[in-house]
Amino acid sequence: MSQDIFGLTGKHAIVWGGGFGMGERTSFRLSEAGAHVAVVDLEQARAEKIAGEINAAGGKAIALQADATSEPSVEAALAAAEAALGPVDVMATVIGLGVWDQVVEMSLDTFNKSILLNLTSFFLPARAVGRSLLKNKKSGAIACVSSVSGLTSAPNHAGYGAAKAGMINLVRTMADEWGPYGIRVNAAMPGSAATPRLTLNEAGQAAMNAAMKAKIPLGRAATPDELAKAILFLLSDLASYVTGHNLHVDGGWTSNFLMQGQGKGGPSQASVVNWPE
Numbered sequence: 457m458s459q460d461i462f463g464l465t466g467k468h469a470i471v472w473g474g475g476f477g478m479g480e481r482t483s484f485r486l487s488e489a490g491a492h493v494a495v496v497d498l499e500q501a502r503a504e505k506i507a508g509e510i511n512a513a514g515g516k517a518i519a520l521q522a523d524a525t526s527e528p529s530v531e532a533a534l535a536a537a538e539a540a541l542g543p544v545d546v547m548a549t550v551i552g553l554g555v556w557d558q559v560v561e562m563s564l565d566t567f568n569k570s571i572l573l574n575l576t577s578f579f580l581p582a583r584a585v586g587r588s589l590l591k592n593k594k595s596g597a598i599a600c601v602s603s604v605s606g607l608t609s610a611p612n613h614a615g616y617g618a619a620k621a622g623m624i625n626l627v628r629t630m631a632d633e634w635g636p637y638g639i640r641v642n643a644a645m646p647g648s649a650a651t652p653r654l655t656l657n658e659a660g661q662a663a664m665n666a667a668m669k670a671k672i673p674l675g676r677a678a679t680p681d682e683l684a685k686a687i688l689f690l691l692s693d694l695a696s697y698v699t700g701h702n703l704h705v706d707g708g709w710t711s712n713f714l715m716q717g718q719g720k721g722g723p724s725q726a727s728v729v730n731w732p733e
């Protein structure tokens with residue numbers, strides 16, 4: 457017996473940054489759950505590739521080029537998506553980039569860029585979709601991708617961390633303001649994710665794997681699809697009573713202070729035979 461547990465069949469979804477990495481997987485997951493998807497990306501070719509693959513697999517998708525940090529571009533993309541698919545029900549933003557520098561060396565331009573790429577790129581699409589849902593008197597759901605950098609501190613993370621912390625708080629404010637209208641707003645929070653953007657050589661990958669094993673209780677980075685599944689959950693009826701939440705999808709990284717590079721967890725060595733290395 458099959459059941460539409462996600463409640464997304466025939467719903468209209470828009471995914472900003474939906475042409476690559478976690479966003480690509482999010483576009484596919486929403487389509488598999490029955491949604492019609494507007495795949496929006498700064499790079500037209502990426503959006504077209506993913507929308508094409510969804511349509512070829514029997515789903516329904518359109519491709520749109522837009523810059524999520526530009527107000528007119530966001531407004532135009534949402535208008536085009538709604539003209540093609542109908543009023544939007546759910547949206548995800550899966551955009552962000554680290555720009556690293558010590559505070560004393562960080563230029564204003566670098567700081568502003570971090571805020572623009574990571575926080576404004578969520579604010580503008582979410583505000584546009586929130587306005588549309590309110591105007592059309594529709595309930596709906598919005599999700600974004602935060603980061604452990606928004607919860608914890610680390611050298612060189614000033615701009616990225618401040619933007620992601622801002623995102624976590626903006627989610628709560630939107631959830632407060634729009635909750636009475638049945639609009640839910642949440643974030644999915646990765647720790648480390650093996651997205652295709654991060655290309656490492658063999659030695660770099662080995663060092664990364666060792667670092668992840670030491671820091672993360674589950675012992676590895678997330679796959680892009682593991683974030684997409686969390687976003688799907690947050691946008692679906694399965695999360696019908698979840699709003700204003702920052703869902704940790706970090707393999708346990710932030711759950712245990714003692715795991716922060718200070719040693720390996722698990723049962724004491726004395727109590728375990730053949731504990732995996």
Ligand SMILES: NC(=O)c1ccc[n+]([C@@H]2O[C@H](COP(=O)([O-])OP(=O)(O)OC[C@H]3O[C@@H](n4cnc5c(N)ncnc54)[C@H](O)[C@@H]3O)[C@@H](O)[C@H]2O)c1
Nearest residue numbers: 473476477478497498523524551552603646648649651653
């Ligand atoms: N990879 C990690 O370890 C990690 C950890 C924590 C958080 N995150 C967060 O996960 C999210 C996704 O990461 P990813 O590695 O999959 O990203 P990515 O850079 O691989 O993909 C993002 C997509 O967004 C598009 N894009 C970029 N700027 C845009 C803009 N202004 N307007 C429209 N589209 C734009 C890109 O073209 C790309 O297709 C980001 O918010 C990132 O901060 C990643």
